[in-house]
Amino acid sequence: MNQSDIETWNRCVLWLEGDLSPLDVSTWIRPLQVRRLPDRLSIVAPNRMVMERVRAEFVGAIQRAWLACDGADLPVEIGTANEARTTSAAPTTAVEPERWTQNGKLDPRYTFGSFIQGKSNSQARAASQQVSESPGVAYNPLLIYGASGLGKTHLMHAIGNALLARSARARVVYVGAEQWVTQFVSALRHNNTDEFKNFYRSADALLIDDIHFFAGKAVNQEEFFHTFNTLMDGRKQIVLTCDRFPKELDRLDDRLKSRFSWGLTVSVEPPDMETRWAIAQSKAESFGLALPDEVAEFVAQNIRSNVRELEGALLRLAAAVRLQGVPITIEFARQTLRDMLAHYEKLVTIDNIMGTVSKYYNIQLKELRSPRRNRSLARPRQIAMSLSRELTQHSLPEIGAAFEKDHTTVLHACRAIGKLKEEDSRVREDYENLLRQLSF
Numbered sequence: 001m002n003q004s005d006i007e008t009w010n011r012c013v014l015w016l017e018g019d020l021s022p023l024d025v026s027t028w029i030r031p032l033q034v035r036r037l038p039d040r041l042s043i044v045a046p047n048r049m050v051m052e053r054v055r056a057e058f059v060g061a062i063q064r065a066w067l068a069c070d071g072a073d074l075p076v077e078i079g080t081a082n083e084a085r086t087t088s089a090a091p092t093t094a095v096e097p098e099r100w101t102q103n104g105k106l107d108p109r110y111t112f113g114s115f116i117q118g119k120s121n122s123q124a125r126a127a128s129q130q131v132s133e134s135p136g137v138a139y140n141p142l143l144i145y146g147a148s149g150l151g152k153t154h155l156m157h158a159i160g161n162a163l164l165a166r167s168a169r170a171r172v173v174y175v176g177a178e179q180w181v182t183q184f185v186s187a188l189r190h191n192n193t194d195e196f197k198n199f200y201r202s203a204d205a206l207l208i209d210d211i212h213f214f215a216g217k218a219v220n221q222e223e224f225f226h227t228f229n230t231l232m233d234g235r236k237q238i239v240l241t242c243d244r245f246p247k248e249l250d251r252l253d254d255r256l257k258s259r260f261s262w263g264l265t266v267s268v269e270p271p272d273m274e275t276r277w278a279i280a281q282s283k284a285e286s287f288g289l290a291l292p293d294e295v296a297e298f299v300a301q302n303i304r305s306n307v308r309e310l311e312g313a314l315l316r317l318a319a320a321v322r323l324q325g326v327p328i329t330i331e332f333a334r335q336t337l338r339d340m341l342a343h344y345e346k347l348v349t350i351d352n353i354m355g356t357v358s359k360y361y362n363i364q365l366k367e368l369r370s371p372r373r374n375r376s377l378a379r380p381r382q383i384a385m386s387l388s389r390e391l392t393q394h395s396l397p398e399i400g401a402a403f404e405k406d407h408t409t410v411l412h413a414c415r416a417i418g419k420l421k422e423e424d425s426r427v428r429e430d431y432e433n434l435l436r437q438l439s440f
């Protein structure tokens with residue numbers, strides 16, 4: 001795949017994430033390699049099973065996604081890597097077997113410049129920048145953890161790209177833990193583990209994504225343990241990402257956990273409203289979408305769980321604008337993103353906001369509706385009203401009715417909490433914790 005095909009295909013995958021289940025996307029779509037030929041899309045599946053399933057179920061969706069992302073309506077041909085290598089009719093679709101003697105590919109789009117900083121990720125970004133400036137010295141290993149789609153891989157690639165920009169000859173090795181496991185198993189099977197070891201142990205910087213994938217894989221952990229020690233002894237930089245705080249990983253060797261804590265462990269959190277807004281603006285610009293401020297605000301307010309979803313939403317808007325050629329308004333965004341928005345509305349209701357807030361403050365649910373005004377009840381009630389305003393589409397009178405109050409009380413609560421978030425760090429922290437809990 002050339003760079004332009006890779007970029008278009010990445011956008012297609014994002015687009016398909018809006019239509020298919022996450023499991024379908026990771027099982028059937030992500031393993032595909034797609035190449036645009038003058039008259040067709042040539043898809044190579046890693047094996048027969050994937051090929052047959054994609055051919056039976058996903059070809060239409062892939063065609064639509066390509067049309068939306070690239071503007072070209074092309075027929076699709078699909079084969080497997082083996083077929084592609086042996087079919088002279090389609091030599092351009094041949095897929096190189098995954099080899100650990102090649103560096104994994106760093107995405108050139110993932111740089112510090114394209115990473116939007118906010119409260120939720122400033123520590124991770126600063127640490128990553130520092131590592132890229134003083135590899136092997138500043139923080140070693142650097143471990144970035146957090147939920148899916150919050151920018152861990154982006155930061156890891158940014159470090160790799162920056163290291164290569166400083167020294168094009170540096171051996172920056174990037175690999176997903178899953179890929180490492182596959183490669184190591186293959187090396188064991190073919191009796192060439194020495195080559196595998198030399199490759200990883202001679203890196204100047206080793207970046208391993210998603211190390212939670214090592215959990216329960218004792219032989220791989222053992223190999224990684226030795227690679228880790230060799231690189232640390234040679235003052236080579238190690239960067240790791242994980243979907244949770246590594247001490248919480250079950251079935252991961254304690255020796256590894258303790259070594260991870262030699263360096264710095266930083267988290268990335270879901271972005272707050274302001275950061276989502278800035279990310280929306282920046283992603284829209286990179287997709288060539290002129291996004292009016294009020295639409296950016298609408299999208300940022302409504303797509304909250306992670307940046308990958310936010311990006312998917314903007315891509316959809318960009319494709320819809322291109323196809324329909326109409327001006328982009330809030331109503332247009334609401335229509336185009338209605339299934340994504342419905343998903344959020346279903347999950348965040350006033351009832352579950354009240355439930356989450358009462359549990360957080362350890363008060364009874366009925367107290368949120370009661371007329372009692374002592375501070376220990378009034379503050380949680382105001383926070384619950386303000387969250388209902390921020391996270392649902394309900395009007396002030398509807399929120400008031402749910403709390404058995406009138407709409408002016410809700411308005412007052414939203415203003416009071418808005419001000420307190422600026423002035424009182426305790427309120428701000430509580431509000432952000434609750435937002436995180438409600439943003440699944």
Ligand SMILES: Nc1ncnc2c1ncn2[C@@H]1O[C@H](COP(=O)(O)OP(=O)(O)OP(=O)(O)O)[C@@H](O)[C@H]1O
Pocket residue numbers: 110114115116117121146147148149150151152153154155243279307308311
């Ligand atoms: N702060 C940010 N600024 C700009 N883009 C971001 C930011 N955070 C995430 N993204 C974008 O969101 C998408 C998902 O990010 P990324 O792949 O880094 O997530 P992740 O945390 O590694 O997720 P996973 O654990 O699922 O691999 C990427 O396209 C990335 O560029």
